[in-house]
């Protein structure tokens with residue numbers, strides 16, 4: 001059995017439910033109970049029994065042979081990548097290597113893997129097994145929040161992430177969740193280091209999930225999230241330099257660009273779309289249909305572009321944006 005995100009299941013034809021939007025990556029979740037105990041995640045050892053949830057998304061289980069049959073046809077259904085997310089297993093990466101071999105045997109689509117790896121050698125083994133990109137998730141950008149929410153040391157995880165990025169250039173990703181106690185200066189400084197190291201970061205907005213210790217915490221303010229998205233976009237497009245960003249009490253107040261230039265750079269709305277591996281759009285992973293959209297899974301329409309720009313500029317206080 002393997003868990004398949006509800007949207008992927010509908011797209012692949014495993015389920016018949018209609019979705020508001022379909023993914024361009026097929027998302028799978030391996031394992032039922034994670035050895036970690038992250039306070040935001042329903043998969044941890046100490047959490048209540050809500051194992052079919054990750055993000056806002058449900059992950060029904062399917063027998064692998066059924067999944068295999070639909071995966072052969074995935075490209076025809078608009079799928080451009082396969083993403084295997086894995087809880088931290090007792091046997092390390094052993095069971096994952098078997099699963100990767102089975103996926104590689106039936107599809108040539110690029111495969112992303114997000115898993116708990118112990119060292120650089122494991123990342124190399126996974127790449128040698130045919131994985132296109134390995135994600136070494138950070139999740140939390142502030143060191144003390146990291147200790148409280150995930151346990152362990154952010155610095156150690158960063159050492160592993162940057163070590164992997166040096167050894168395997170262009171093949172390493174990470175996940176960062178905004179709204180877990182980090183400041184805007186902290187997360188943007190980290191994103192700058194990741195861009196410089198060639199690591200692709202996928203940004204998420206924290207969402208409180210029932211049954212987890214953080215179920216009562218608020219999601220991040222949308223204007224703050226827009227500043228992070230815009231800053232990350234400008235950094236990865238090399239359109240602005242981190243040293244030109246200005247902060248007031250760790251809150252971003254300026255990108256150091258003339259406002260007309262900034263508007264032009266952000267005009268097409270790409271900055272506010274889902275980030276991460278190519279073709280990873282994660283529809284409604286962070287948001288409910290009809291609610292605030294933190295990460296747009298598609299191109300923005302004119303109204304959405306204008307709204308995102310307004311959310312952003314209202315909160316920038318200098319004349320030079």
Ligand code: SF4
Nearest residue numbers: 083112202276277280
């Ligand atoms: S960015 Fe998307 S495709 Fe890449 S590992 Fe994360 S969820 Fe998977």
